Amino acid sequence: MEAMSEAELVEKIHALNLRRIDLSYSLHLNETPDLSSARNLEIMVLDGCYSLIKFPKTSWSITELDLGETAIEEVPPAIESLCKLVVLRLDNCRRLKNLPSSICNLTSLTELELHGCSNITKFPDISGDMKYLSLSETAIEELPSSGDYPGASVSICFSGNEIPNWFSGKTDGSSVTIELPPQWCSSKFLGFALCVVVAFDSYRDQGSLGFGCKCSFETYDGDCNDIDCKLCGLDVDYKPRILCSDYVFLLYCHQLYANVVQNDHRFSIYQHCHKASFEFSPQDDDGWPLPNCKVKKCGVCLLLSEEEDRESGDSFNEESGDGFNEIERIGSRSNGGHSEEEDDRNTGRLKENEPKIDARTLWLGQDR
Structure with a gap:
């Protein structure tokens, strides 16, 4: 298959009106193209992309983003623009530092997976609608003082x-x-x-x-x-x-x-x-x-x-x-x-x- 430039790849994605992109275990992928204008894109799977360092630029329409087992070091504050995001998987991202406070503005987010993120030391700011939060094998030492999660089991x-x-x-x-x-x-x-x-x-x-x-x-x-x-x-x-x-x-x-x-x-x-x-x-x-x-x-x-x-x-x-x-x-x-x-x-x-x-x-x- 002939190699495509980034612009050609983005144009191809637009032309196909893709709703799901699965690039899991693309071992040499270190950066994704800017897909912020791919308005039909709903699901993006990048787990196992061990060389991926930068958080992907994706459309506000995304509902599920899987970045497990990547080399991502930080989640940008601009993640709050992903207003429809329901599921965010970051499991086993061992270089990932603490999440930005802006993540609490993701009001649609109900599932957040951070297990295996050994550099996470702070309990993430989350909205009251969270239904599933996994923090196994992190470095978190202290829980929020309020201890108040209405309707939740812990x-x-x-x-x-x-x-x-x-x-x-x-x-x-x-x-x-x-x-x-x-x-x-x-x-x-x-x-x-x-x-x-x-x-x-x-x-x-x-x-x-x-x-x-x-x-x-x-x-x-x-x-x-x-x-x-x-x-x-x-x-x-x-x-x-x-x-x-x-x-x-x-x-x-x-x-x-x-x-x-x-x-x-x-x-x-x-x-x-x-x-x-x-x-x-x-x-x-x-x-x-x-x-x-x-x-x-x-x-x-x-x-x-x-x-x-x-x-x-x-x-x-x-x-x-x-x-x-x-x-x-x-x-x-x-x-x-x-x-x-x-x-x-x-x-x-x-x-x-x-x-x-x-x-x-x-x-x-x-x-x-």
């Missing part, structure tokens, strides 16, 4: 064998029970932070690993209200590997939160519950138990909103008396002067000054 995984200290409700084995404080059914309720330590014995992660979670809320009369939910774990996009050590999973399940507060009215039957039990079991996407992995420790932490406390604390305190003060003290970590008694409480709040977390993976997803 899974963080890293090597280790201890439940973090801020999980005051923790135990050995696959089940844990916590006491619920008075007035926990309020507008301050954010859900439950969950944690499991899993021991892997020559486990081959060819597919997705998740957890079944059986939750039981007990009333003072001994009646129980049960909720079953599924938690994200390791993602199917991982390359198969053998796991032979312990891993810690930090989890948040929006489904569990939604089931508790559905139809609100201060959570109806749950307002009479004083105890909650959680049992965890590793399972695949179809709910089948997984071999060669076992939950050896688990923990639960009741999450309450600090902002609500500050905004409505006085009026709530007048109505609830000492009960409110009890909730206010539980899980407080602001001054480092907490007592051992406070460490034994079953409630915590997300704090800006929490210790940095050595996060290796993070997924945010709607009903994933």
Whole structure:
């Protein structure tokens, strides 16, 4: 085939009205032509183009851009002009530095893959509509202070064998029970932070690993209200590997939160519950138990909103008396002067000054 100049190639693309271009594993491709005027182009696949250094200039009409395993070092701030971009894959771009803040202006973006980007040190600015975010094997050490992802489920995984200290409700084995404080059914309720330590014995992660979670809320009369939910774990996009050590999973399940507060009215039957039990079991996407992995420790932490406390604390305190003060003290970590008694409480709040977390993976997803 006779070699074409860049101008001829662009003209050819225009003439064909291409909607998809796939140049994956073009090993000698180090730069793409300016395709900003290719208005019909929707999908561009460049993964495996190991020599590609510059971020491609592409049309505002693009909806999916795959740049995995390229030598790209930076994403330009002008990426915000790709207003229709839904999927951006940058996995295993090991030279890639932190993403520009302008990426939060991509309001259509719902899937961002950055796993294997070992030079990414900062959690990316993302819009509230993000449904899938993969940050496995990055150098990120700290999560956003807000910890607020409405409608999202969160899974963080890293090597280790201890439940973090801020999980005051923790135990050995696959089940844990916590006491619920008075007035926990309020507008301050954010859900439950969950944690499991899993021991892997020559486990081959060819597919997705998740957890079944059986939750039981007990009333003072001994009646129980049960909720079953599924938690994200390791993602199917991982390359198969053998796991032979312990891993810690930090989890948040929006489904569990939604089931508790559905139809609100201060959570109806749950307002009479004083105890909650959680049992965890590793399972695949179809709910089948997984071999060669076992939950050896688990923990639960009741999450309450600090902002609500500050905004409505006085009026709530007048109505609830000492009960409110009890909730206010539980899980407080602001001054480092907490007592051992406070460490034994079953409630915590997300704090800006929490210790940095050595996060290796993070997924945010709607009903994933």
